[in-house]
Amino acid sequence: MPTNKPILICVVGPTAIGKTTLAIAIAKAFSTEIISADSRQFYKEMTVGTAVPSTSELAEIKHHFIQNKSIFTNYSVGDFEKEALALLDQLFVKHPIVVMVGGSGLYVDAVVKGLDVFPDVNPKIREQLNFELESSGIEVLQKELKEVDPAYFEKTDIHNPRRVIRALEIFRSSKKPYTSFLRKEENQRNFDPLYIGLTAEREQIYDRINRRVDIMIANGLIEEAKSLFSDKELNALQTVGYRELFQHFEGNLSKEQAVEEIKKNSRRFAKRQGTWFRKNNSINWFDTADSFSEILSFIKQKTP
RNA sequence: GGAAAUAUUGAGCAAUUGGUUGGCUCACCAGACUGUAAAUCUGGCCUCUUAGGAGCUUGUAGGUUCGAAUCCUUCUAUUUCCA
Numbered sequence: 001m002p003t004n005k006p007i008l009i010c011v012v013g014p015t016a017i018g019k020t021t022l023a024i025a026i027a028k029a030f031s032t033e034i035i036s037a038d039s040r041q042f043y044k045e046m047t048v049g050t051a052v053p054s055t056s057e058l059a060e061i062k063h064h065f066i067q068n069k070s071i072f073t074n075y076s077v078g079d080f081e082k083e084a085l086a087l088l089d090q091l092f093v094k095h096p097i098v099v100m101v102g103g104s105g106l107y108v109d110a111v112v113k114g115l116d117v118f119p120d121v122n123p124k125i126r127e128q129l130n131f132e133l134e135s136s137g138i139e140v141l142q143k144e145l146k147e148v149d150p151a152y153f154e155k156t157d158i159h160n161p162r163r164v165i166r167a168l169e170i171f172r173s174s175k176k177p178y179t180s181f182l183r184k185e186e187n188q189r190n191f192d193p194l195y196i197g198l199t200a201e202r203e204q205i206y207d208r209i210n211r212r213v214d215i216m217i218a219n220g221l222i223e224e225a226k227s228l229f230s231d232k233e234l235n236a237l238q239t240v241g242y243r244e245l246f247q248h249f250e251g252n253l254s255k256e257q258a259v260e261e262i263k264k265n266s267r268r269f270a271k272r273q274g275t276w277f278r279k280n281n282s283i284n285w286f287d288t289a290d291s292f293s294e295i296l297s298f299i300k301q302k303t304p
Numbered sequence: 305g306g307a308a309a310u311a312u313u314g315a316g317c318a319a320u321u322g323g324u325u326g327g328c329u330c331a332c333c334a335g336a337c338u339g340u341a342a343a344u345c346u347g348g349c350c351u352c353u354u355a356g357g358a359g360c361u362u363g364u365a366g367g368u369u370c371g372a373a374u375c376c377u378u379c380u381a382u383u384u385c386c387a
Binding site: 121182 | 331333334335336337338339340341342343344345346
């Protein structure tokens with residue numbers, strides 16, 4: 001299905017696999033720019049723990065959506081989708097190919113496949129739902145969902161408060177069931193995606209993670225986390241690498257224990273990333289040991 | 305050399321002190337997930353399985369008993385104490 005649309009090269013894969021470096025190599029080869037689809041690298045207050053590209057890397061290639069938000073701003077996938085599409089429209093004027101890198105599967109999908117349009121929800125409604133969850137338990141919310149949107153009740157994981165609350169907040173603010181907003185057809189995009197997946201043997205991924213965490217600690221992750229400790233309740237800070245250190249600051253974990261927990265939770269995160277990307281069979285997988293030239297020639301062969 | 309204690313799945317612990325089909329936590333594995341997503345949640349975890357079950361099991365080898373993780377003996381291993 002060759003088209004004359006521009007191409008968005010999507011570099012995906014688990015954390016610490018080497019996506020940043022690969023993306024830069026690709027962007028250089030095609031003299032283009034990079035947009036990030038990483039749900040934590042948006043935040044300018046978080047540098048060490050999110051492994052954003054280094055200043056020299058950022059100087060080499062123009063990156064977008066890196067540290068362009070504050071942790072105090074509420075920012076959602078929906079916002080990201082809109083901003084990313086608007087930016088891509090501009091970038092594709094100058095470049096036939098643009099690179100997107102990201103480990104956040106939902107965010108990548110939002111750009112490439114699109115989200116459905118949901119009504120805006122007053123934050124008070126979610127607060128109220130969270131309050132009801134805590135005071136009455138999830139059963140009450142499940143019951144409401146069953147009455148209000150039986151289709152979604154059947155389909156979703158009703159044990160997952162996030163899913164239940166999202167569906168209910170949509171209903172309460174629009175008086176229409178969540179499922180009534182779900183798409184009937186694929187969103188149209190004015191570009192074609194070309195997925196490049198980067199992976200490795202499980203053991204190697206874990207090894208890379210462990211080493212990266214040690215480097216983060218050496219680079220001052222503890223100090224960074226300490227400076228954010230007073231804002232630890234913010235959503236942006238519900239993040240591997242920070243939460244564990246907050247536990248340490250509160251005296252619940254020793255420094256060594258916190259570091260071990262960071263490694264463990266990073267491994268689990270990588271595992272979940274793998275689960276997400278595995279179901280996307282458009283991804284062309286490469287091993288992180290493969291040479292960039294091999295990957296580049298693959299891309300060239302796939303692009304006009 | 306002597307005495308005592310202990311031995312349950314990868315790890316750590318349970319199992320009304322003989323009552324039947326071995327449970328929990330952690331780790332690990334697998335999965336779900338359309339605006340909290342580095343979040344949140346679900347399942348599995350002795351073996352085999354046609355997924356309904358089937359078989360094996362509490363260090364080892366025996367014994368007592370209708371019945372043993374539980375009581376007795378052998379051996380092995382570990383720990384502690386005395387020499």
